[in-house]
Amino acid sequence: MTMPLMRPKRKNPVLRTRQMNLPPWARGRVALGITASAAEGRFELQTCEDCGTVQYPPREACHKCLSPRLHWREQTGEGELISSTTLHHSNDLFFRERLPWRLGLVHLDAGPTLMVHLHGEVGDIPPARVRVGARLDRAGQAVLIGFPNEGSAHMADDKMLREMTSDPKFRKVLVTDGKTEVGQAIVRALVKAGADIVWVGHAEPWKKMGGLDDITALPQVTLVPLDLTNGRSVSELAGEIGGKVDIVINNAEVHRNFGIGARRGTDVAKAEMDINYFGLLRLAQEFGPALKGRSADGATGATAWVNLLSIYALSNFPPHGTFSASKAAAHSLAQCLRAEMRPAGIRVINLFPGPIDDEWNQHMPPPKLAAGALANAIVKALRDGVEDVYPGDVAQEWLERWRDNPKILERELAAGG
């Protein structure tokens, strides 16, 4: 049984804040295939197209028949724990600071033997049936984890598993825009997930949008002035709360429905870029350093940065052409942010929803993503520790088409679908 996570005690302010020592982050190119699929929440291994043998560790030629035709396939991860040990000593700084630590040797039903981190609820005495999954560790690289087949209600609170995830429970979160339905749904979902404090940003307080009063009434919620187009607003808020924020959720966006010819002038496109792209830049410059400095600060320290992008970031949706371009710019910058956050072990999570069910997508036919569904996807991503999320049917479908052949998708979108 996993001990449920307790609310941590107040921090002693005169003590130095523990910094992050990353676990070993080197992986060969082929091995990064596991990381790529773990980033989306899947456990994949190479399978030989010619003889069907599953390979581990990842490699360049089938160890059975020498075929180079090895393709990544999702695994059930079912297998037998054949041996386990508890580390009481390590020369590696990350593990040294977190001893004791359980490891297991698992023989997958699919064939290979794997070394895994062991969830605390996996029995002590092998053999035991386990299910192996892949998660991103604090270095952002995939590691394999042996899970029990039946987990308890608190299994997410396992000390090892928490190092792979960014659970909002007992954490302090900044949501950059609370004025939209999506922002309010995110706030409610975070409160339900056990966040201690949710700071909710709002710009232009004299512009009244509905719903803000309801979430302000929640005891965990504090409204804070935040205008991502105003550098000083961002730096002042960062000065005030930046040292306490554990998770940044940047959902602020400007969305209009223009391509190139439908509206003269660049002011609308500039407004989209000023929040969707430059807003992210300002926010990252001001909140990034403190977030990085607290990434190993106790059991509920700083842990993640979430960006609300759009599936249009992958391939331009011409009716919303300038919006698409701004989201593509934001996507690129978010990748830069991910690289800069990596040394501190902060997870950068990018969401690529299809059309959200809001006023700017009024003309889009269903299916459209409800604000609540988007909010739940964010909380799930934090809990699962994934990096790239494509919530909703449209996003999933466009992703599949984009991966299959981006040029064909470009043509289809240019033709209106």
Next chain:
Amino acid sequence: MTTATEELMSTAEILGGLVSAMATGRIRVIDLTQTLTPEFPQIALPPEMGQCWPFRIEEVSKYDERGPGWYWNNFSCGEHTGTHFDAPIHWISGRDLPNNSVDTIPVQHFVAPACVIDCSSESAADDDYLLTVADIERYEARHGRIPKGAWALMRTDWSKRQDPEAYQNFDETGQHTPGPSTEAVRFLVEQRDVLGFGSEAIGTDAGQGYHLRPPYPCHYYMHGAGRYGLQCLCNLDLLPPAGAVLICPPLKIEKGSGSPLRVLALVGSGS
């Protein structure tokens, strides 16, 4: 000063007198301008329309690695951000008039007398207060007829609302700020030949001006008659009801419809 007195003094003496009066403090300079900061609200139109940029400012360097010995900024804003001047070309009714943009307005218009009509207590009681012809007549009964070519400034003390939310005063039915009635505007233009209209609120028209007939009558009639507007003024309560001289040259923007500017008033001490 009467015309007769003017004729007795040379222009050198007039100007020299002004300079020495300012040096001794007999003539003082009042600043009627709100400070340009990112927090100061700007006019907000429905989201489908183009918007006026708020004031934004970003350091270039501050005695640091970006520029070791100096401090400077880049800023951006709209022509109608902060305390600003409206030129006739700003409104459709003034689009074809001659000399109707900030770069072509005759510069002598940028120094002009100002009449300050006090509606502060009425505006305190009613956010949507409209200046009436009766208010103007009451003013003139006490302070004399509004001269031709003078600014008509509507004092509401609205600028004392420091909180941007209170200053903008939006609710679900829109913005609620005081302004002139259609009749008052027409009176000022047709009966008094004023230079322009000035307001302490975000616009020269009332916040609910869209619902007057015609919509936004101050813009419509003033600019349609080649007159000007000033908004987001402050310190009108420091001006005498009559006799102040306004200095308000906008930036010389090619075909500009307006610009943020410094609005100053020359007043006598003891005013």
Next chain:
Amino acid sequence: MKRRQSYEGVAVAVPITVPYVRYSTRTAHWFIGQAVEALVKASGVPKEQIDGLCLSSFSLVPDTAVGVTQHLGLSPRWLDHVPTGGASGVMCLRRAARAVQAGDADIVACVGADTNHVDSFRQTLGSFSNFARDASYPYGSGGPNSIFAFITANYMRSYGAKREDFGRIAVDQRTNALGNPHAMFKKPLTLDEYMAARPISDPIHLFDCVMPCAGAEAFLVMSEERARDLGLAHVVIRGAIERHNAFADDPVMVRGGWLVDRDDLYAQAGVQPAALDFVQTYDDYPVIVMMQFEDLGFCEKGEGSAFVQSHKMTFDGSFPNNTSGGQLSAGQAGAAGGFLGMVEAIRQLTDAAGPRTVPDAQLGLVAGFGMVTYDRCLCTGAVILGRSA
């Protein structure tokens, strides 16, 4: 299967140890240089006559054996770099012996050497092998400890072995070490101390682990004729095997590659296991020693516990094992650990083993094991050495 050519006519001589130190600021080149200098001095063979070089060293990087030739002023006509750690002693010997038999070299210097800086462990870990980097290091043991913990735990569960059984191996080796002036550990070890030592990665505890250090081991390979001409005490090779990536389908290591070819080894030597007077097993961890007892034919698989319970493994006991103390008591000087058993075997068979001499030793077996990837070691080898006629 075609019978391999014998190693007849090959002599192995001049066992050299460059004393171990825990940490050194010197490079591997220094330890190799010291080994070669000692080989020259002890053999009387001038450096110029060493025309073959076989080297094993991890910390030599970015140099390999080639760099050493210029560094030490050698000009060999036969060269091999064998970076296989614990199996390199056996593998260097096999290669050097064939070179001498073929006439490709007359006198081959075989050296295993490594330095150990205070931060050596951190530097070598990151690049030990691709599979280790991708599938083992991320799991934090920072070395092979957890891998062998899995293997030990699995062995214990499968065959009912107890920690005390592994303790016997360690304790008897320590007794042997007390007669080895080069051993890093100088104090006796009791079974109680072994059992009470702090856990590293259970069931591996402190005295199941070798101590990394800096040092070198070396010997010369030449023809028997040459050895007699030089007046050098020497041993002969009665048989040798090696095997890599054996039993790859075993989900966890329970047997090593020696098992595949051991019948061939004893056939080459023309003896049965009982004929051996001592073994020098590769002792990175006691469980592997126990597996070597099984896989090299001294007992059946799974009977390792019973075997160690019923034998005394000291130099003067019923089954002398690792008479120098092995790596567990002498220390592991990197790749020199793969040469430790070979050099000790040569000493035992040339009456150079001092107070730890195995009485009447005629035949000894040296086993090699090494190159841990991510879940097991890949290389195994074994050599049977005998006294010269």
